[in-house]
Structures are given as C-alpha cells and as structure tokens.
Amino acid sequence: MSTIFDVAKLAGVSTATVSRVINSPEMVRTQTREKVTRAMKICNYKYNSLARGFATKQSNTIGLIIPTINNPVFAESTRGVQDYADVRKTQVILGNTYYQYDQEKTLVDTLREKQVDGLIITTTNPRGNILKTLADENYPFVLLYSTIKTGPFWAVGIDNYRGGYKVTDHFISLGHRRIGMVAGNFSISDRSFHRWHGYRQCLLDHGIAYDKNLLIQTDYSLTEGQGSVKTLLSLADPPTAIFCSNDYLALGAMKGARERGLKLPKDLSIAGFDDIEIASYVIPALTTIRQPAYEMGKLGAELLFQRMENPARPIQRMLGTELIVRDSTARVPG
Amino acid sequence: MSTIFDVAKLAGVSTATVSRVINSPEMVRTQTREKVTRAMKICNYKYNSLARGFATKQSNTIGLIIPTINNPVFAESTRGVQDYADVRKTQVILGNTYYQYDQEKTLVDTLREKQVDGLIITTTNPRGNILKTLADENYPFVLLYSTIKTGPFWAVGIDNYRGGYKVTDHFISLGHRRIGMVAGNFSISDRSFHRWHGYRQCLLDHGIAYDKNLLIQTDYSLTEGQGSVKTLLSLADPPTAIFCSNDYLALGAMKGARERGLKLPKDLSIAGFDDIEIASYVIPALTTIRQPAYEMGKLGAELLFQRMENPARPIQRMLGTELIVRDSTARVPG
DNA sequence: TATAGTAATGTAAACGTTTACAGGAGTGCC
DNA sequence: GGCACTCCTGTAAACGTTTACATTACTATA
Incomplete structure (x- = not known):
C-alpha cells in the first residue's frame, strides 16, 4: 500500500504538499496539484483517514448508543443521526445496550477508547455515574430521548409526561374510567416513568382514583404486551382501556x-406511544402519540456537533408530540 | 490526557512494559504489573485504541452496509453482526445505501479509508464493479442477503428462488390460479428478482400461464404495497392471491x-417474505417466508473474521427458509 | 534591476501505540 | 564460580498523516 511519501517522491514534492492537495487544494499551484494527482493515480494511492485521525486527534466518527436497533423508533432515530453525520463527513458506530446499564458503561468506555469525537446516548439512567463522569471530564455528548428539560447536559427529547397525559385524557373523553397501563420497567426507562406520571396525574385531575393494580411494568416487547394485557383482563374489575407505553407493547396487547x-376497539380500547410506521397499518389502526424520531436523531447529531465546536452552556430541546387518534380507541362499552 | 509515556515514567518502567501489561499481562512480573496498574490509576490513563490501530494496521472495526436500517429484517441482521463483532472486541460502523448503488460505492470507499478491517455488504448489484474491485484487491468482505451460491465471493444468503416457489406453490394448493406479485425493483434487488423467478417457475410447473400484467415492481415500502395492490385489483381479471416480496409490502397491501x-383473507390472499416480528401480530396474521435474519448477520460476521484470518477459497452459505402459513392466505373464493 | 510583498513549497517534529531485537536478572546445575 | 537457560524488561524504530515554521519562488512596482 502506498503512502503519502511514495506519492511525494514520485511527484517530486514534499509530503506537506501532497497533504495539501488532499486537504486544501486551493493553496497549491495548479501545475503542482496536477503532478501530484497524477502520481496518486499511478501508485494507486489510498488515503488513510485513520492515520489522519491519529495525527489530528479527530476521528470523524461519533458513537450512537441506543437500547436496541430492533425497535423501529430507535432505527428511525439512527437514520436521523446518520443522515446528519453524513453531511459532516462523519461515520457513526452503533451500540445496543439492550437496556442494561453496565452495557451502557462498557459501550461508552469502548467508544471513547476508539476516540470517537462525541457520543449520542439514549441512556438507561439519566442520573447515573456514566453521564456525570462524562460531563465532569467535559466530554462531548448529547442525550437522546431525554426526559431532562434543564440541567448540565446537552439533550433532546420529548415531554413524556404530556404524552401520557394526552393519551389518558383521550381515554377519559371517551368515557373510560378503568384505564390500565402497560409500561416499560421504570428502573430501565425513565421515559416510561414520565409517561406513567402523566397518566396518573390525568386520572387524578379527573377525579379518578389511581389504582396501582392497573399498572404493569415489563420489558418492551410484543410478547410482553401480549401477556400483560391478559393479566390486566384477569382482574376482578378489568380495565376498559389500556395505555401501552410503546407501540410494540400495544401491538402485542x-x-x-x-x-x-375481545373485539377491538368495541370491548377494549388500546393506545400506544411512538407512532412507528406500521401503527397505521394494523387493524384496528393504532391510536398513539407521535414522537418525531427521525428529527430527534437529526437534531441530536446537530447539537452534538454544535457542542463539539463550541462547548458553551448546555442546550436542551424538547420536541413536540401529537396524539394521533385512529381506530383502536372507542367509547367505553355499554 | 496522559499517554503510555507518562505511565511508564511514573511507574519507572519502559513504554514497552506498559504496553505489555495492557495487551499481554501474563508476560510481565506481578510486581511490575501492579506498579504499572497503580501508575495508570494515578495519572488517569485512558487507552487510545485509535493509536493502536494506527500502529498495528488493525482498527478492530468493521463496516456494515445495508439498504436501510428501517426495514426490521436488516435491523435484525445488524444485531446479529453486532453481537458477533462484540465477542471479537470489534465495533461496527453502519451505513445505509437506501438501495442506491453510488451510495454503496461511496460507503465502501469511505469505510476503507477509515481502515475498517473488513466489510459486510448487502449489495444492490452483485455483478457490479464495486465487488469486483474489492475482490481484485483482495480486500476482505462478505456478502449478506446474497443470491450467490457459488463463485469468487464470500457470502451468506438464502435461496430466494425456492422461497418464491414455496409461496406460489402454497397459493396454488389453495386453488388460486390468478396470482399476482408485488416485487421490489429488479434493478435494485436481485433478491426480489430471484423470488419472482421462483414464483414464475412454479406457475409454469403447474400449467398456469405467466401473465406479466400481474407483476408490479416497486420500492420496498408500506405505501408502495398499499398502492400496488390497488393497481392489481383494478385489472380486468384481478388476482385472487398476491405474493409480496417482503413483509412491509405485504402489510401495505x-x-x-x-x-x-375486500375481506381478508376471504376475498384476497396475501403472503409476504421475511417473517419480521410483527408479521404474526397483525390481523390476519401474515403468511410469509421466514428467513433467519439474525443468524445470517451473525454468520456473516463469523465468515468475515474467518476470511480475515485465513483468506482461503471463498465460502458461500445458504441458510434455510421456511414457509410460515398463518391466516392471510385462504382457499380461493367461490 | 532591485525590492518588497505574497504565494507556494519544504523541513521536520509530533501524534500514542506496538514490537523486533537486545540485554539483564534470576535460577538450577555441575 | 561458571554456564546455560528462561524469564522479564528496555531500546528504538515504525506506522501515515498534519502542521508550525522556515524557506524559496514568483510578481509587481518603482
């Protein structure tokens, strides 16, 4: 494999000049530039951007840490991140935590060793040590799907509380009073916790007593949704509506x-959260909260670059959500 | 940021020794090792694996090129390669081609400049120059979702022809004779072409004339599936069954x-291809061809490492598929 | 033609590891 | 005490770029 040296020798110039035709061609004379370009062709020169990264301490790589690429909502954000990274000539290394905090730790460490220029993290614990350490060391990172509206971290997210509130309000407006919730485990998903909070508050605001038996915490998956709904339906006084804290749970439910x-939505109303693409394709089409996953990823990447270039005081951005009423929710039976 | 030099100085040893405690601790005396470990703690040493990559010409990074992470089937494969890469202490850089060949070219070039140790590619054109060049230069790569059973490339895939055949055969066994197909564009998806081929051959084998009006080539998406089915249904002599060349198209259809x-499956039978997770959750549950996406990704990664370590003659592996009959296919009406 | 100014190019160190090779220390044996 | 051996550690070059600084080559002007 030929290096910049070989090219330089062949073209009769210095390595500095070769480097310049690569990085800032405008500062080398046309004639010289052509000589160099020709030489590169001849010895089939291949640029080594890893060596560049080493020399400049800039890898042009960022790390993206998400719970799992299997959830379409994270896949969508990933695209957002990638698309923006692309315009910045940056590649993204993807890591899944599978909702495990120690995996998150491992990933952060590995990626930092790899010298990624920054990190985009969908954290499992916004109050844990990982982020604190990162911030203390002034390492550039931004939180995705953040629940944090303020504070020392750069972050982009949505108002999960409001989302939960909206769904519940929708149920209530349809006459429901026994409203269950299938939530992601609070211990691994702050988001889920906030959604529950909104749900609960909405109940209280409407004078409906909160019944803890109507809450199930579980893993985010189709099968868990499927199972959890059965548990709820087995209650002595089962719910007539169920709020699932993501669309996968809802589909399972x-x-x-x-x-x-049960006939849906006649016998039971179900709503989800995320508005993944298939949500509008199933029968009955799923009522859900739309969160702008792609935009979130894109914005997260934008913020990260902003943070890397100018580590001013932290920015938090909260994107809007929207209740999308489809066919999976209906008036309370009877 | 402290380097191996600082640690060495502090511990009173050479950099070589420090390097050794990092990479092969068993060859340094316990006492020395502890001295070094302590020094690393003290100066908060952070390993720089990019520098290592530079020195060893091994980045411990591989590139994964897929059409789009949005399709759950590719997301699943991605997990497979990540999981295996993980056991090899390797990270993966993800790139989407969005089914565009020039994008594939760009990605290959960029990733090679980045000095990834190898590439896993779901190609848009198995007979194009990109792969040929790669092979000529003896660059390690393996094809994913490959349609190639033999030849000079390392590859893992499934028998798409057989898949298409099986679905069609299933339709015919249910009495269908007017069987349409909604396929991904042949120009961007060899896989789709092979599936069509199987479909066509099966028709012929059963004495059913092939009618080209029953084929629609389109983009892989829910909306395209939705539109295409309407086109087919508008035909003078519309199909009673439709084979969609992936599950997203089928869900859209x-x-x-x-x-x-139309009532499904009474008025129209629909089958897909992939068996993505939600396929069994929709109503009616989707009849489809299961392809082992996760295993394919994992095996692809395994093969890549094998190829990198021992560039012997190419291996092609074809994984099994299975027709999963669910509720979206039924006997022909009347 | 000399000169000042600018534009283009060259020199060489730096980036943080690894590793081939050399050298030294310890051990067991005669 | 000398020797051979093994085990551990050190020396220094190498990896392929970038870049601050120095130098040289042009150009315009008087």
Whole structure:
C-alpha cells in the first residue's frame, strides 16, 4: 500500500504538499496539484483517514448508543443521526445496550477508547455515574430521548409526561374510567416513568382514583404486551382501556386481547406511544402519540456537533408530540 | 490526557512494559504489573485504541452496509453482526445505501479509508464493479442477503428462488390460479428478482400461464404495497392471491386491499417474505417466508473474521427458509 | 534591476501505540 | 564460580498523516 511519501517522491514534492492537495487544494499551484494527482493515480494511492485521525486527534466518527436497533423508533432515530453525520463527513458506530446499564458503561468506555469525537446516548439512567463522569471530564455528548428539560447536559427529547397525559385524557373523553397501563420497567426507562406520571396525574385531575393494580411494568416487547394485557383482563374489575407505553407493547396487547375473545376497539380500547410506521397499518389502526424520531436523531447529531465546536452552556430541546387518534380507541362499552 | 509515556515514567518502567501489561499481562512480573496498574490509576490513563490501530494496521472495526436500517429484517441482521463483532472486541460502523448503488460505492470507499478491517455488504448489484474491485484487491468482505451460491465471493444468503416457489406453490394448493406479485425493483434487488423467478417457475410447473400484467415492481415500502395492490385489483381479471416480496409490502397491501372493501383473507390472499416480528401480530396474521435474519448477520460476521484470518477459497452459505402459513392466505373464493 | 510583498513549497517534529531485537536478572546445575 | 537457560524488561524504530515554521519562488512596482 502506498503512502503519502511514495506519492511525494514520485511527484517530486514534499509530503506537506501532497497533504495539501488532499486537504486544501486551493493553496497549491495548479501545475503542482496536477503532478501530484497524477502520481496518486499511478501508485494507486489510498488515503488513510485513520492515520489522519491519529495525527489530528479527530476521528470523524461519533458513537450512537441506543437500547436496541430492533425497535423501529430507535432505527428511525439512527437514520436521523446518520443522515446528519453524513453531511459532516462523519461515520457513526452503533451500540445496543439492550437496556442494561453496565452495557451502557462498557459501550461508552469502548467508544471513547476508539476516540470517537462525541457520543449520542439514549441512556438507561439519566442520573447515573456514566453521564456525570462524562460531563465532569467535559466530554462531548448529547442525550437522546431525554426526559431532562434543564440541567448540565446537552439533550433532546420529548415531554413524556404530556404524552401520557394526552393519551389518558383521550381515554377519559371517551368515557373510560378503568384505564390500565402497560409500561416499560421504570428502573430501565425513565421515559416510561414520565409517561406513567402523566397518566396518573390525568386520572387524578379527573377525579379518578389511581389504582396501582392497573399498572404493569415489563420489558418492551410484543410478547410482553401480549401477556400483560391478559393479566390486566384477569382482574376482578378489568380495565376498559389500556395505555401501552410503546407501540410494540400495544401491538402485542392487541393480539393478547383478541386471544381473550375481545373485539377491538368495541370491548377494549388500546393506545400506544411512538407512532412507528406500521401503527397505521394494523387493524384496528393504532391510536398513539407521535414522537418525531427521525428529527430527534437529526437534531441530536446537530447539537452534538454544535457542542463539539463550541462547548458553551448546555442546550436542551424538547420536541413536540401529537396524539394521533385512529381506530383502536372507542367509547367505553355499554 | 496522559499517554503510555507518562505511565511508564511514573511507574519507572519502559513504554514497552506498559504496553505489555495492557495487551499481554501474563508476560510481565506481578510486581511490575501492579506498579504499572497503580501508575495508570494515578495519572488517569485512558487507552487510545485509535493509536493502536494506527500502529498495528488493525482498527478492530468493521463496516456494515445495508439498504436501510428501517426495514426490521436488516435491523435484525445488524444485531446479529453486532453481537458477533462484540465477542471479537470489534465495533461496527453502519451505513445505509437506501438501495442506491453510488451510495454503496461511496460507503465502501469511505469505510476503507477509515481502515475498517473488513466489510459486510448487502449489495444492490452483485455483478457490479464495486465487488469486483474489492475482490481484485483482495480486500476482505462478505456478502449478506446474497443470491450467490457459488463463485469468487464470500457470502451468506438464502435461496430466494425456492422461497418464491414455496409461496406460489402454497397459493396454488389453495386453488388460486390468478396470482399476482408485488416485487421490489429488479434493478435494485436481485433478491426480489430471484423470488419472482421462483414464483414464475412454479406457475409454469403447474400449467398456469405467466401473465406479466400481474407483476408490479416497486420500492420496498408500506405505501408502495398499499398502492400496488390497488393497481392489481383494478385489472380486468384481478388476482385472487398476491405474493409480496417482503413483509412491509405485504402489510401495505393488506391495508390497500381493505380500503378497496375486500375481506381478508376471504376475498384476497396475501403472503409476504421475511417473517419480521410483527408479521404474526397483525390481523390476519401474515403468511410469509421466514428467513433467519439474525443468524445470517451473525454468520456473516463469523465468515468475515474467518476470511480475515485465513483468506482461503471463498465460502458461500445458504441458510434455510421456511414457509410460515398463518391466516392471510385462504382457499380461493367461490 | 532591485525590492518588497505574497504565494507556494519544504523541513521536520509530533501524534500514542506496538514490537523486533537486545540485554539483564534470576535460577538450577555441575 | 561458571554456564546455560528462561524469564522479564528496555531500546528504538515504525506506522501515515498534519502542521508550525522556515524557506524559496514568483510578481509587481518603482
């Protein structure tokens, strides 16, 4: 493999000049530039951007840490990040935590060793040591799907509380009073916790007593949604509406409910959260909260670059959500 | 930021020794090792694996090129390669081509400049120059979702022809004779082409004339599935069954058919390809061909490492597929 | 033609590891 | 005490760029 030296020799110039035709061609005479370009062709020169990274301490790589690429909502954000990184000529290394905090730690460490220029993190614990350490060391990172509206971290997210509130309010406006919730485990998902909070507050605001038996915390997955709904339906006084804290849970719940012989949405209303693409394709089409996943990823990447270039005081951005009413929610039976 | 030099100085040893405690601690005396470890703690030493990559010409990074992370089937494969890469202490840089060949070219070039140790590629054109060049230069790469059973490339894939055949055969066994197909554009998806081929051959084998009007080539997306099915249903002699060349198209088709007032599967049978997770959660549950996406990714990564370590003659692996009959296919009406 | 100014190019050190090779220290044996 | 051996550690070059600074080559002006 030929290096800048070989090219320089062949073209009869110095390595500095070769480097210049690569990085700032405008500062080398046309004639020289052509000589160099020709030489590069001849010895089939291949640029080594890792060596560049080493020399400049800039890898042009960022790390993206998400719970799991399997959830379409994170896949969508990933695209947002990638697309923006692309315009900045930066590549992204992807890591899944599978909602495990120690995995998050490992990933952060590994990626930093790799000298990524910055990190975009969908954290499992916004109050943990990982972020604190990162911030203390003034390492550039931004939180994605953040629940934090203020404070020392750069972050972009949505108002999960409001989202939960909106869904619940929708249920109530349809006459429901027994409203269950299938939530992601609070211990691994702050988001889920905030959504629950909104749900709970909305109940109280409408004079509906909060019943803790109507809450199930579980893993984010189709099968868990399917199972959880059955548990709720087995209650002595089962819910007539169920708020699932993501669309996958909701889709699972729909299946579970049907397996119990219920007609949807006549016998049971179900709503989700995320508005993943298929949400509008299932039957009945899923009522859900739309969160702008792609935009969030894109904005997260933008903020990260901003942070890397100018580590001013932290910016937090909260993106809007929208209640999308479709066919999976209906008036309370009877 | 402290380097190996600082640590060495502090511990009163040479950099070589420090390097050794990092990479092969067993070859340094316990006492020395502890001295060094202590020094590392004290000066808060952070390993720089980019520098290592530079020195060893091994980045411990591989590139993964897929059409789009939005398709759950690719997301699943991505997990497979990540999980295996992980056991090899390797990170993966992800790139989407969005089914564009020039994007594929750009990605390959960029990733090679980045000195990734190898590439896993879901190509848009297995006969194009990109792969040929790569192979000529003896660059380690393996094809994912490959349609190639033999030849000079390392590859893992499935038998798309057989998949297409199986689905069609299933339709025919249910009495269907007018069987349409909504396929990904042949120009960007060899896989789709092979599936069509199987479909076509199966028709012929059963004495059913091939009708080119029953084929639609389009982009892989929910909306395209939705639109395409309507086109097919508008035919003078519309199909009673439709084979969609992936599940997203099929899910879209289900919606489109319903918008036309059809009852599924009574009025129209629909089958997909991939068996993505939600396929069994929609109503009616989707009949489809299961392809082992996760395993494919994992195996692809395994093969890549094998190829990197021992560039022997190419290996091609074809994974099994399975027809999963669910509720979206039924006997022909009447 | 000399000169000042600018534009283009060259020199060489730096980036943080690894590793081939050399050298030294310890051990067991005669 | 000398020797051979093993085990541990050190020396220094190498990896392929970038870049501050120095130098040289042009150009315009008088």
